[in-house]
Amino acid sequence: MSATPPRGRLFLVPTPLDHGCDVQAPLGDVLPQGTLVQAAAITHWISENARSARAFLKRVDALQPLAQPIQAQQITELPREVHKKGDHQPSGTWDARPLLAPALQGHDMGLVSEAGMPAVADPGSSVVRAAHALGVEVVPLVGPVSLLLALAASGLNGQDFAFTGYLSQDSAERVRQIHDLGRTVQKTGQTRILIETPYRNQALLAALVAGLEPSLRLAVATHLTLPPARTRCASVAEWRRNAMTVDNKVPAVFLVGRG
């Protein structure tokens, strides 16, 4: 008679926001000791990108020795189609349950994306859903979440907000989306949070400044958690008077609010 091994847990492990940036945040500035200790103890990973996951583990190891050398760790990548399109698809199109086999055998597992919190504006929710389906406990660890850091730093309404991801890349459609978004914000007071692929940051900023009502407020947060972190929040009228550019190389968060 053999007992069923106790299940491992799925830890959601946040990573620094400096992926692809010229400067790196000191890891201890952005991850609590508790997160570092837990990450160092995990030996089975599911990642957006295995190379980034190994680079992250190397940074963890410098502060908190890993339970196993990186080469000996099991790091499974999410399939490319999943992380290209985002993996929040209706059930059935992609089943992440097989990835969690180590957890069923008793190993604690870690889920990481390239930057920030997995499964929020980033791949990973399919894995979390699979964990709930299998009865694997899900434990989110504390770390940087760019959307919420930006929201807090904007001073815009933090009692009513929505994130809807990316606008259309078609410029006519984008103009229409910005118009609709501005009307909704004006009417409801809800803050809208947007992101863009970094090399299109400046184009998105220009489109927002041109397309929103002058009385609305627009915030742009760049270099979150990195020097030189900067959040500017002003009326669209003010943005028009004092044009500013936004770096096309670093992640930025854009926010539109009222009053």
Place this chain on the structure above:
Amino acid sequence: MSATPPRGRLFLVPTPLDHGCDVQAPLGDVLPQGTLVQAAAITHWISENARSARAFLKRVDALQPLAQPIQAQQITELPREVHKKGDHQPSGTWDARPLLAPALQGHDMGLVSEAGMPAVADPGSSVVRAAHALGVEVVPLVGPVSLLLALAASGLNGQDFAFTGYLSQDSAERVRQIHDLGRTVQKTGQTRILIETPYRNQALLAALVAGLEPSLRLAVATHLTLPPARTRCASVAEWRRNAMTVDNKVPAVFLVGRG
């Protein structure tokens, strides 16, 4: 001839999520060293509640010695009307700029709420808006953000989500709100995040389980960052089959999603 002193910055300092709970999170589990070092250096505070702010500083001091004894620190409370109703009011009703006088004199300042990130589902945005109006740099520090920890742990759609705070306390109105919310989630796939005053947690859960379509998914996250952290996510049909209670003493986050 005297030069204008350089302005201080406004740091948004997150606090642990254990306010009012029986157990406390070890501070190092939830705040990075960078946040602790910065918080320990600040001597001028704006807080939701001065007593909680002092209790927080005492916990910081145990890990990272404060620049000044707590008794010597300047801690200003947000007016009670502001934090009762939330302080995201149209400009003009409450002007937080006078609170930032120390920053204009060159002192770095800290903004803290009772738990989590100030200005997100918590008072403080009026102070951040005032900082932008005065040209005081705003720097958000990393720490626990219950809404996003819960969203990640739910496995629900993290590419499209909205937080709208509290539902009505009037039960007929609440039934209507839950019906509307369910229809929106079903139609758009957007995840909706809700919170409630802890002693009404169980009543909100019961209303959601009774009022939502059986095919929608409902998640409840409790004890985030604390033992015994627990996030359950299942279809409403499953919640009906396996009724669960939710602790009426600890903060909980409720999420409704599709598929």
